[in-house]
Amino acid sequence: MVQVLSSPLFITASISLILSIFFILLYFRLKFRYEESVRYYLIFALAALTSSIFFSAFAVLVNSADNLNYLNVANRLTVISAMFTIVLSLHFYIAFFQYKAPILLKWCYAICACFSILAVVPNQYFLSKAFYSTSQYYTGLMYGPLxxxxxxxxxxxxxxxxxxxxxxxxxxxxxxxxxxTSTVQLLLLANLVWMITGVSDTFTGIQVIDFPPLTWIGSFLVTCSIAWILVLHIDKLYEERRQLNNRLMYDHLTQAFSLSFLEIRLTDVINSISRNKLHGLSVCVFDVDNFKNINDQYGHANGDELLRQITTIIKENIRPSDCIARLGGDEFVILLPDNQQENNAVMIIERIRKHISESLYGIGDHKFNASCSFGMVSATAEHLHFNDLPHQLLSCADEALYSAKHQGKNAIGVATLSDLS
Known part of the structure; x- marks a missing residue:
């Protein structure tokens, strides 16, 4: 009959095995697909697997008071797995926290290997194949000075x-x-519990005290604590990648898209036109009229605020399929893909131009008006034969922008790619 005391051991063994499989798979995923340096994930996976063996062996040990063969195997597995659970956890701390250990790990593993060899072979100096009632809760093997x-x-x-x-x-x-530091505090607490429960079980084993099995509680607490810390580490990795993507994708000042993303988006839209998923594309290049004078008169802080407010206005007036990117300085690009034969891009840009010119800008009491000049060009499937079409679109839109400047600014210049064919 299975003792009630062993039920938590079987449960924790199953949980530890699941954690081990999960982190082994996660290690290979991060290592070989994303090239992340996460060797400590593998170390923990091995520690969790060893803990699973320890819990299972201890559970069998608790239920083997009447079967010497089961007791013999379970007791020796418990001794070996207990050592390697601790040394693998030690290895994890050194790797995860990048700690330069004064005592080499290889010697720890070597000593554990020596004790393992002694534990495998029955002998009177370590463990004999003979019953020894360690406490009222479970029976172990006869032990010696080793x-x-x-x-x-x-x-x-x-x-x-x-x-x-x-x-x-x-x-x-x-x-x-x-x-x-909070994660280290959690590990410190878990390891203190592990040490205290381990000492109590050792004293029980040599009949100094008489406690039920407690080591598994500390060991499982450490396993769960490390698993939780690695979950937090995964979240940190994700957040770091998200921030990196944002830096690559967005302009830090205006939160418009970056130039690198603009190039990707422009190529994607042109590819969609070639696959007949889109009818066409309008590209609008614009800048702020007299931006240098605004910076000189109102200061660069107000100039930066102006760019942010203009970006906000444009985001509020374009469609979800459109996007705005900052080329640099006060120059921006708006991409307006067209799904239908009718091109509403000019109407959208006119609405933006009017909104910008009618708004007030500035920080605090320093309010001022500003305007923008726009240059536009459109492309459809018939223009796909152009060499380096993205570059041609931006160049043509830029020429249209200069045309709008010569018209007196606060205007929209429209060019056509036909003149370049």
């Missing part, structure tokens, strides 16, 4: 984990990384 050394080694590993986390916490406090 088993006590194993217990001391486990304690050293646990203390070394805490030592590293304390040093990482101090380092982050000095760097004022407040958000990061």
């Amino acid at each position: 088993f006590q050394m194993w217990g001391a080694w486990i304690l050293i590993l646990a203390m070394y984990c805490i030592f590293i986390l304390v040093n990482v916490y101090v380092r982050q406090r000095r760097r004022h990384e407040n958000g990061a």
